[in-house]
Amino acid sequence: MIRRTFLLLAGGMAAGDIPCARSDIPPAEPIEIEIDPTREIGNIHPRVYGHFIEHLFTCIYGGIFYSKSPDPSGLRQDVIEAIKEMGGARVLRWPGGNFASYYHWQDGIGPRDRRPRRFDVAWGQTETNGFGTDEYLALCRRLGSDPFITVNMGSGDLEEACRWVEYCRGSDRQPPARIWGLGNELFGPWQVGYCTGDEYGRNAQQFAQFMRVVAKDLEFVGVGFTDPDWNARVLGHCGQYLNWLSIHLYAHQSRLDGDNDFDVMMATPAVFEDEIQAMTDQLAEYERKAERSKPIAICLEEWCSRHRIKTKIVRESPRNIADALFVAGIYNVCHRHCPRVTMANYTFPVNLHAPIEVSETGVLRSATFDVHRLYATKMQPVAIEARWNSERFSAEVSPVGYQCSSRRVTADRLDVSATRSADGRRFAIAVLNRHASQPVAIALRLKGQPSPKAFTLHTLTSPDLLSVNTWDEPEKVRSHEQTITASSGVLTLPPHSVNVIECEKPDQTG
Numbered sequence: 001m002i003r004r005t006f007l008l009l010a011g012g013m014a015a016g017d018i019p020c021a022r023s024d025i026p027p028a029e030p031i032e033i034e035i036d037p038t039r040e041i042g043n044i045h046p047r048v049y050g051h052f053i054e055h056l057f058t059c060i061y062g063g064i065f066y067s068k069s070p071d072p073s074g075l076r077q078d079v080i081e082a083i084k085e086m087g088g089a090r091v092l093r094w095p096g097g098n099f100a101s102y103y104h105w106q107d108g109i110g111p112r113d114r115r116p117r118r119f120d121v122a123w124g125q126t127e128t129n130g131f132g133t134d135e136y137l138a139l140c141r142r143l144g145s146d147p148f149i150t151v152n153m154g155s156g157d158l159e160e161a162c163r164w165v166e167y168c169r170g171s172d173r174q175p176p177a178r179i180w181g182l183g184n185e186l187f188g189p190w191q192v193g194y195c196t197g198d199e200y201g202r203n204a205q206q207f208a209q210f211m212r213v214v215a216k217d218l219e220f221v222g223v224g225f226t227d228p229d230w231n232a233r234v235l236g237h238c239g240q241y242l243n244w245l246s247i248h249l250y251a252h253q254s255r256l257d258g259d260n261d262f263d264v265m266m267a268t269p270a271v272f273e274d275e276i277q278a279m280t281d282q283l284a285e286y287e288r289k290a291e292r293s294k295p296i297a298i299c300l301e302e303w304c305s306r307h308r309i310k311t312k313i314v315r316e317s318p319r320n321i322a323d324a325l326f327v328a329g330i331y332n333v334c335h336r337h338c339p340r341v342t343m344a345n346y347t348f349p350v351n352l353h354a355p356i357e358v359s360e361t362g363v364l365r366s367a368t369f370d371v372h373r374l375y376a377t378k379m380q381p382v383a384i385e386a387r388w389n390s391e392r393f394s395a396e397v398s399p400v401g402y403q404c405s406s407r408r409v410t411a412d413r414l415d416v417s418a419t420r421s422a423d424g425r426r427f428a429i430a431v432l433n434r435h436a437s438q439p440v441a442i443a444l445r446l447k448g449q450p451s452p453k454a455f456t457l458h459t460l461t462s463p464d465l466l467s468v469n470t471w472d473e474p475e476k477v478r479s480h481e482q483t484i485t486a487s488s489g490v491l492t493l494p495p496h497s498v499n500v501i502e503c504e505k506p507d508q509t510g
Contacts, residue, residue, distance in 0.1 A: 033429070034388070035418045035429065037449070037505075049089075050090050051093070051349040052092070052093040053092065054095060055123075059350055059354075066360075073138045074131065084143065086365075086369055088144055091148050097302075101193050103120075104118075105164045107127075133167065148221070149164070158210055162210055184223065198233050200223060204238040222244070224279065227403060232282070245279065247401075248402075251304070251400065269411070270410070272300075276341060280340045298342070299343040303345070303346060319468065321477060324370075327346075328430060331379075332416070366477075374460075378500050381419070382419060382422060383418070385418070392410050394409065396408045415431070417430045435495055439493060441490055443490045444489055446505070446506070456481065460499075461496060461497035461498075
């Protein structure tokens, strides 16, 4: 992607001003978006549309799993159907997260009524062990997800990890669990098993070496960090075993405190992109010196936007249009970096920071639901280059990871990801209008080809920046589809909107 400055934004909104969509503000001259179908960035791996579930509050118990479910597995069929409608979870990470570093998988197998209850020190709650390995694999089967299991490298040991691989790879257990995470966030003092990069790297090498004796086709995710020194030490000890290096990044929204931080949320994907680029550069440098047949990919292992009151995270706060634009922005970042970012796991799909809210009797689709759905089901598999001119803005973004600092970044008001089918016939372009109150006119151009005249346009916007879906108004922030014939090739996109545009290569025969 190449971006060129069109106009520097001047002025701004006062804190607390929450603008509504203004239909009386005409868009400026169309911004031309030039798509070059011949300039491939790379193939987008389906696993970037992955998710992460953890034994935390109501994500699993009271969410995906319900002890009174008529289903023998305890899984909620209505929740499974909603996740499938959202595009599924191409890969599903479990059991944590912090929970993984104190979890002993043997507690979660066998008859449910005989499984022990344990106090979990990671989250300070009692774990019933009603949802364990067999329930997790059953969920992966129903969703068509690749399993991704994080082993306990905190209070657990190597033998326990190897036995878990042996159990999961038994002949009667499907799907086969090939992707294994070598611990979770062991760089942090909040983590059971907190250690240095050298200590972690040596332990991870041992775990990987002997787990692979149990099953030779295992793929490993190593614990990465926003600290290059940690990463260098880890790679030095166990890089030869790793398929991915992980990174955990989070956005923070303070609207519950009354702050107008819309622009902060819109700029946060640029910080994610900087962190991903820094890790990409470090991996490339390592690979120049290491003897590897394949590069180490990046796994955006945990990501979402968190709502806060003061410094407290409010995990069950409903999602709004800023969250939706943020999610779309991160998917655009993953597309632009698809040669290196081949897996991502949204935190979490159900109840916490989630696109899906669950009650005992029903399922509510939040403002971010359709973003996940549109990207997972409408975007094409090949990322291609797009060029556009965009107004730009600046914002001070709070830390997105442990030991990160706040930083001021400049970002585009318009953000674009262009994709095409493998045969070059179909296109899907995601265009984000990250202006709070102004529409934008765009003109799509396919380089070297006539401009498409017919489009299918999917648009997600909201009446204002605070609108959320509720049980009384479940469709307030949902996407709408329309077919447009535009003789000029110009489309007008509403303020604060996520837009996915589908079109086909124009017929040049007649």
